[in-house]
Amino acid sequence: MSTTKPPAGTRDFLPDEIRRREHVINIVRSVYERYGFEPLETPAFENIETLLGKYGDEGNKLIFKILRRGEHEASGEADLALRYDLTVPLARVIAQYQNELPKFFKRYQIQPVWRADRPARGRFREFYQCDIDSIGSTSAVVEVEQLSAVSDVLTELGFKDFQLRINHRGVLDAMLERAGIEPAERANALVIIDKQDKIGRQGVFDQLQAKYGNKAAAECMSPIHATSLADSLLAVTGLPAGSPKENLELILNLASSTAAATFLRLDTSLARGLSYYTGAIMEVNVEGIGSLGGGGRYNNLIGTFLGRGIPACGFSLGLERIIVIMTERNMFPSEVVRGAVDVMVTLWNEETRADALALAAELRRADLRVDVYPEAEKLGKQFKYAATRAVPFVVVVGVDERAADNVSIKNLASSDQQTVPRAEAAGWIKRHLNEEPGSRQVEP
Amino acid sequence: MSTTKPPAGTRDFLPDEIRRREHVINIVRSVYERYGFEPLETPAFENIETLLGKYGDEGNKLIFKILRRGEHEASGEADLALRYDLTVPLARVIAQYQNELPKFFKRYQIQPVWRADRPARGRFREFYQCDIDSIGSTSAVVEVEQLSAVSDVLTELGFKDFQLRINHRGVLDAMLERAGIEPAERANALVIIDKQDKIGRQGVFDQLQAKYGNKAAAECMSPIHATSLADSLLAVTGLPAGSPKENLELILNLASSTAAATFLRLDTSLARGLSYYTGAIMEVNVEGIGSLGGGGRYNNLIGTFLGRGIPACGFSLGLERIIVIMTERNMFPSEVVRGAVDVMVTLWNEETRADALALAAELRRADLRVDVYPEAEKLGKQFKYAATRAVPFVVVVGVDERAADNVSIKNLASSDQQTVPRAEAAGWIKRHLNEEPGSRQVEP
Numbered sequence: 060m061s062t063t064k065p066p067a068g069t070r071d072f073l074p075d076e077i078r079r080r081e082h083v084i085n086i087v088r089s090v091y092e093r094y095g096f097e098p099l100e101t102p103a104f105e106n107i108e109t110l111l112g113k114y115g116d117e118g119n120k121l122i123f124k125i126l127r128r129g130e131h132e133a134s135g136e137a138d139l140a141l142r143y144d145l146t147v148p149l150a151r152v153i154a155q156y157q158n159e160l161p162k163f164f165k166r167y168q169i170q171p172v173w174r175a176d177r178p179a180r181g182r183f184r185e186f187y188q189c190d191i192d193s194i195g196s197t198s199a200v201v202e203v204e205q206l207s208a209v210s211d212v213l214t215e216l217g218f219k220d221f222q223l224r225i226n227h228r229g230v231l232d233a234m235l236e237r238a239g240i241e242p243a244e245r246a247n248a249l250v251i252i253d254k255q256d257k258i259g260r261q262g263v264f265d266q267l268q269a270k271y272g273n274k275a276a277a278e279c280m281s282p283i284h285a286t287s288l289a290d291s292l293l294a295v296t297g298l299p300a301g302s303p304k305e306n307l308e309l310i311l312n313l314a315s316s317t318a319a320a321t322f323l324r325l326d327t328s329l330a331r332g333l334s335y336y337t338g339a340i341m342e343v344n345v346e347g348i349g350s351l352g353g354g355g356r357y358n359n360l361i362g363t364f365l366g367r368g369i370p371a372c373g374f375s376l377g378l379e380r381i382i383v384i385m386t387e388r389n390m391f392p393s394e395v396v397r398g399a400v401d402v403m404v405t406l407w408n409e410e411t412r413a414d415a416l417a418l419a420a421e422l423r424r425a426d427l428r429v430d431v432y433p434e435a436e437k438l439g440k441q442f443k444y445a446a447t448r449a450v451p452f453v454v455v456v457g458v459d460e461r462a463a464d465n466v467s468i469k470n471l472a473s474s475d476q477q478t479v480p481r482a483e484a485a486g487w488i489k490r491h492l493n494e495e496p497g498s499r500q501v502e503p
Numbered sequence: 504m505s506t507t508k509p510p511a512g513t514r515d516f517l518p519d520e521i522r523r524r525e526h527v528i529n530i531v532r533s534v535y536e537r538y539g540f541e542p543l544e545t546p547a548f549e550n551i552e553t554l555l556g557k558y559g560d561e562g563n564k565l566i567f568k569i570l571r572r573g574e575h576e577a578s579g580e581a582d583l584a585l586r587y588d589l590t591v592p593l594a595r596v597i598a599q600y601q602n603e604l605p606k607f608f609k610r611y612q613i614q615p616v617w618r619a620d621r622p623a624r625g626r627f628r629e630f631y632q633c634d635i636d637s638i639g640s641t642s643a644v645v646e647v648e649q650l651s652a653v654s655d656v657l658t659e660l661g662f663k664d665f666q667l668r669i670n671h672r673g674v675l676d677a678m679l680e681r682a683g684i685e686p687a688e689r690a691n692a693l694v695i696i697d698k699q700d701k702i703g704r705q706g707v708f709d710q711l712q713a714k715y716g717n718k719a720a721a722e723c724m725s726p727i728h729a730t731s732l733a734d735s736l737l738a739v740t741g742l743p744a745g746s747p748k749e750n751l752e753l754i755l756n757l758a759s760s761t762a763a764a765t766f767l768r769l770d771t772s773l774a775r776g777l778s779y780y781t782g783a784i785m786e787v788n789v790e791g792i793g794s795l796g797g798g799g800r801y802n803n804l805i806g807t808f809l810g811r812g813i814p815a816c817g818f819s820l821g822l823e824r825i826i827v828i829m830t831e832r833n834m835f836p837s838e839v840v841r842g843a844v845d846v847m848v849t850l851w852n853e854e855t856r857a858d859a860l861a862l863a864a865e866l867r868r869a870d871l872r873v874d875v876y877p878e879a880e881k882l883g884k885q886f887k888y889a890a891t892r893a894v895p896f897v898v899v900v901g902v903d904e905r906a907a908d909n910v911s912i913k914n915l916a917s918s919d920q921q922t923v924p925r926a927e928a929a930g931w932i933k934r935h936l937n938e939e940p941g942s943r944q945v946e947p
Contacts, residue, residue, distance in 0.1 A: 061552045063599035063808055066583055069546035071596050073603065074610070077542040093867045095874030097843040098521040102513035102629050103547055103585070103615065104567075108505045123548075124570045126581050128619045135579015137570050139510055141547070152515050155507040159517065161892050163877060166518070171547065175572045185546050198877035200856060207864070316861040364507055399541040412644060417760040420651070423537045430539030433607060433642035448605050 068176070068184030074399060080187075082395045083381055084169055086215050087189045091167040094208040096191050099166040101148040104139040111140070113147045115334070121174045141173040145190040146360070146373060153194055154364035164194040169378075183379060189352075192373035194361070199309040202339050202356065205374045206310075207317035209343055213351070214318065216381065217390045220346040223322045225291075225310065226329040228336050228355070229303030234327070238278035240271055246334050252279060253330035256349050281327035288315055291325035298327075303338075310339060335360045341374060348384055352376035398449040401428045402468075402488050405442075405455050406435040418456060418466070418481070425485035446471050452488050456481075512620070512628030518843060524631075526839045527825055528613055530659050531633045535611040538652040540635050543610040545592040548583040555584070557591045559778070565618045585617040589634040590804070590817060597638055598808035608638040613822075627823060633796075636817035638805070643753040646783050646800065649818045650754075651761035653787055657795070658762065660825065661834045664790040667766045669735075669754065670773040672780050672799070673747030678771070682722035684715055690778055696723060697774035700793050725771035732759055735769035742771075747782075754783060779804045785818060792828055796820035842893040845872045846912075846932050849886075849899050850879040862900060862910070862925070869929035871936075890915050896932050900925075 065071050072080065088098075110122055124137035131138075142148060145168045153160065169189045176182055191208060193201045206223055213221050231252075235245045251266045258266070260280065267276035283298075285291035291311050298304040307325065314323050322343075331340045331353055338356030345351055354374035362368040385391060404419045406412055415431055422429045430450065432441045438455065445453045455467040466484045469476045470491070479487045509515050516524065532542075554566055568581035575582075586592060589612045597604065613633045620626055635652060637645045650667055657665050675696075679689045695710045702710070704724065711720035727742075729735035735755050742748040751769065758767050766787075775784045775797055782800030789795060798818035806812040829835060848863045850856055859875055866873045874894065876885045882899065889897045899911040910928045913920045914935070923931045 062550065063595045065546050065595075065599075066548060066550050069548070071546070071599070072542075072544040073596075073600065074541035074543060077544055081542070092843065092872050093870065095844045095847075095872060097518035098516075098525070099518060100516040100521055102509050102515070103617070104510060104513070104629075106506065106510050120573065123572070123583070124576070125585075126568045126570055126579070128567070129564065132568070133579075135570070135577075139567075141569075151507045151509075152517075155509075155515070156517065162888060165874070173547070185548075193877075196877040200850075200860065200875055200877040203860060204863075204875060204877075207860070211867075313857050313860055316857040317864055399536065400539045403539075406644070413757050413760040416644065416647060416651070416757055419648075420761055423655075426537065428536050428539060430609070431644055431648060433637075433640040433644040433648075444606060 066184075068178035068182075070183065070185070075396060078395050078399075079382055079386065079391055080378065082391060083216060083378060083385070084187075084189070087169065087212050087376065087378075088167070090208055090212045090215060091191055093211075094165075094191075094204055096165045096167040096208075099149070099152065099168045100170060101142065101145075101152060101168070103171075104141050105148060105151070107137055107140040109140075109151055110143055110147060114143055118143065121176055123173050123175055142170070143174060144172050145170060145188050145375070146192070146357075149190075149192055149194075149373075150361045150364045153361050153369065157365065160194075162195050165191070166194075167191045181380070181383060187378035189376040189378055190354075190373055191375075192371060194369060194371045197358070197370045199306060199313055201372045202310050202341070203313040203317060203319065205354070205372065206314055206319035206323060206341060209352070209374055209376065210318040210322050212376065213343065216385065218345060221322060221351070222324055222344050222346075223319055224324055224326040224329045224342045224344060225307065226325070226327050226340050227303040227307050228338055228340060229301065230298060230307070230327050231330060233299060233301075233303070234279060234281065238271065238275040240275060240279075244271075248279065249330040252328060255328055256344075283325055283327040285325045288320050288323050291323065294325050306338060331355060339372070343376070345384065348380075350377075351380050351384075399428060400430045400448060400450045401492055402452040402454055403430045403432060403441075403445045403448075403450045405438060405453060406432050407438075407455065407457055409435045411456065411461070414456065414461070418454065418484075421481075422454075422485050422488070425489065427485060427488060442469070442471070451492065454484065510628075512622035512626075514627065514629070519840060522839050522843075523826055523830065523835055524822065526835060527660060527822060527829070528631075528633070531613065531656050531820065531822075532611070534652055534656045534659060535635055537655075538609075538635075538648055540609045540611040540652075543593070543596065543612045544614060545586065545589075545596060545612070547615075548585050549592060549595070551581055551584045553584075553595055554587055554591060558587055562587065565620055567617050567619055586614070587618060588616055589614060589632050589819070590636070590801075593634075593636055593638075593817075594805045594808045597805050597813065601809065604638075606639050609635070610638075611635045625823070625827060631822035633820040633822055634798075634817060636815060638813060638815045641802070641814045643750060643757055645816045646754050646785070647757040647761060647763065649798070649816065650758055650763035650767060650785060653796070653818055653820065654762040654766050656820065657787065660829065662789060665766055665795070666768055666788050666790075667763055668768055668770040668773045668786045668788060669751065670769070670771050670784050671747040671751050672782055672784060673745065674742060674751070674771050675774060677743060677745075677747070678723060678725065682715065682719040684719060684723075688715075692723065693774040696772060699772055700788075727769055727771040729769045732764050732767050735767065738769050750782060775799060783816070787820070789828065792824075794821075795824050795828075843872060844874045844892060844894045845936055846896040846898055847874045847876060847885075847889045847892075847894045849882060849897060850876050851882075851899065851901055853879045855900065855905070858900065858905070862898065862928075865925075866898075866929050866932070869933065871929060871932060886913070886915070895936065898928065 123141040125139040127136050127138045171185050171187050240248050255263050264276050267279050283294045285294045295308050335357045336355040337358045340355035342353035343351050352375050356372040358370045404415050419429045419431045453469045464481050465478050466481050467478050566587050567585040569583035571580050571582045615629050615631050684692050699707050708720050711723050727738045729738045739752050779801045780799040781802045784799035786797035787795045796819050800816040802814045848859050863873045863875045897913045908925050909922050910925050911922050
């Protein structure tokens with residue numbers, strides 16, 4: 060018999076885990092909708108030429124490629140490939156539907172992506188990204204709205220100790236120029252600078268020094284790590300004059316009227332690996348944990364599909380990291396993890412099955428989540444089953460109850476049992492569900 | 504430049520389409536949760552040996568296979584394959600987590616599957632299935648709860664003209680036996696009988712006659728097409744004695760206490776193609792349209808992963824068909840198709856951008872969906888843009904309004920314009936949104 064585990068680097072999500080994921084996704088979605096972003100979804104796979112060459116040599120190797128089918132299967136060639144991120148498919152969509160989409164297109168997209176990375180703790184081959192992108196405007200309002208939306212998402216999820224770091228591609232370029240690093244070598248230097256989270260400041264310095272010498276390394280160790288927005292506004296004045304400085308200044312100024320004000324800081328050591336950024340770059344970090352996501356302005360990428368440049372700016376949150384931290388920190392409201400069923404209807408005997416189903420229908424009409432025990436087994440066994448599933452209430456309709464048109468309702472946590480007229484059962488259960496600590500609120 | 508279309512047989516879902524899909528998925532999900540089903544998700548791909556051999560020779564050819572990676576890529580071999588349905592992954596999950604899952608495991612799963620079918624109108628290579636399955640009980644309560652849940656889903660979506668047809672694998676076997684068709688040939692005969700929707704009764708008869716002779720064909724043209732549940736209960740008494748008859752009788756009897764009562768009929772011509780069914784088989788049809796989904800009892804499939812039999816029964820709804828019909832019939836509530844934004848804040852000039860962002864934040868705090876026009880262009884242009892996006896209200900804060908701490912709110916449909924104290928703007932917009940025909944209801 061073959062293995063029953065999911066493939067390496069992927070996971071099955073059992074119900075408790077899905078409820079956690081849905082809780083996060085619902086908050087992300089509702090905040091992004093409040094900011095006017097609209098949903099978009101693209102196919103799991105793309106034509107292979109859409110993806111190849113977009114993520115560098117390393118990326119090309121990590122793309123999952125799909126074998127041609129039918130008579131071509133034996134050729135061993137691939138013609139399709141699994142989505143590697145949500146940005147390249149977006150660029151293709153913008154090019155394809157340019158006449159149907161609004162001039163300023165703001166979309167969110169929450170879908171899995173696949174990368175053939177070596178699986179490791181916390182690193183998966185199938186993982187969800189939650190992206191927002193604003194297409195069509197160069198205005199700093201775009202960056203500020205995204206920073207504010209991300210602040211609202213994290214705040215509503217319950218995070219308090221996060222920072223939004225911002226830098227500008229132009230600031231990095233000027234720094235590398237001063238350090239005397241050749242343009243062709245700058246992408247590599249940025250990859251080293253970007254490692255500060257992993258190897259620390261000294262590690263970054265050592266690697267830069269080994270590769271580019273002492274002076275260049277010192278020049279690359281950026282001096283500005285502001286600790287507040289006010290501090291950032293002071294620090295930004297020290298940058299050399301030019302459009303990066305003006306752009307950062309404007310973003311910081313506008314952000315002070317938004318939810319991002321508390322969290323935003325200028326940090327000129329922020330590099331972000333991806334080479335397609337052309338302006339502001341942004342990242343969200345949680346104290347002692349690292350990055351939960353990031354993004355920036357990329358005014359040229361869409362042009363590679365469209366043939367003419369369209370300005371764009373995006374921010375991507377990683378769902379998996381957020382869920383790991385929220386689970387470790389017990390940040391999920393108790394109703395999220397409470398279970399799937401509000402009340403279980405027991406089967407008294409084989410003859411009363413139809414009546415149990417009718418009672419379940421009555422309770423469901425009141426929007427309760429109702430399970431019916433499928434077998435007419437001993438009541439004790441039915442109760443025990445309900446307890447293992449953390450069902451709060453169990454309903455029994457025995458001979459006496461039926462005669463008087465009553466039901467018995469047992470609270471499994473307290474073992475209290477109460478007889479209630481059948482017509483009032485749904486209302487009774489709803490009231491008492493709302494009294495339970497950590498219950499989901501049910502409209503009475 | 505390469506094509507910007509999605510791959511053949513797949514689709515990009517733009518915002519309006521996603522809102523339709525989410526409307527359907529939300530109803531499906533909430534009904535299934537009311538019936539005590541819990542969510543499950545599995546990876547997009549499985550180890551290839553998990554899928555091969557589960558869907559017959561034809562199915563094997565339609566599975567998308569993923570090339571091995573790294574040094575093995577050149578071998579042209581596949582080690583992974585895209586999910587082909589939601590049932591085989593479920594069987595693997597049951598085997599893998601048997602000690603963590605409840606004795607009676609009821610799960611719903613709403614995820615895409617991929618099949619390399621020749622693309623055609625209404626037939627896609629990437630499409631969503633919405634499955635419920637109940638594992639661990641042979642009780643007829645299982646079938647009845649599923650029939651009732653499917654009835655509630657379709658009723659809440661707005662369907663009235665659907666029928667739930669039911670038959671039993673044992674009834675079909677007895678019929679084929681009487682027709683003198685050898686056991687090895689019966690699967691083929693069922694495939695022909697299953698075509699009635701496509702080629703009509705006469706077509707089925709002709710094909711059966713050509714292959715098995717006149718007498719066998721006549722024997723296979725089932726006489727029972729009941730037209731109501733009461734009719735079905737009468738007709739079922741005519742079936743030969745035995746467990747299929749008793750099982751059908753019990754299901755029909757129990758269903759009369761549930762939401763399925765209006766829609767359920769016995770139809771002994773129902774065959775369902777899949778060979779793994781062992782008991783009741785079910786299908787939901789819409790008048791003049793055909794099948795929206797179906798299912799049945801399969802007590803042996805999970806055993807192929809687990810090594811011991813576990814009873815199971817499932818029902819699968821096809822999302823794509825449902826959405827096509829609901830779109831053709833205009834069955835979506837108008838708030839679903841109304842658009843993404845409740846109110847757009849205009850930019851008066853460059854200097855007031857920060858104030859526009861602050862106003863947007865105030866409106867969002869009241870749970871409104873707010874867009875900010877990103878550029879300080881002429882107001883007329885900003886209004887025109889809002890109109891193309893079907894935004895109902897636009898807010899302007901000019902010099903006079905700012906001085907008096909007011910805002911001007913324009914209703915784009917009626918062109919009415921109103922000046923309102925800024926602190927009351929959110930409440931004013933919410934009240935008027937609720938008055939709009941087909942508005943989404945916003946808590947005041």
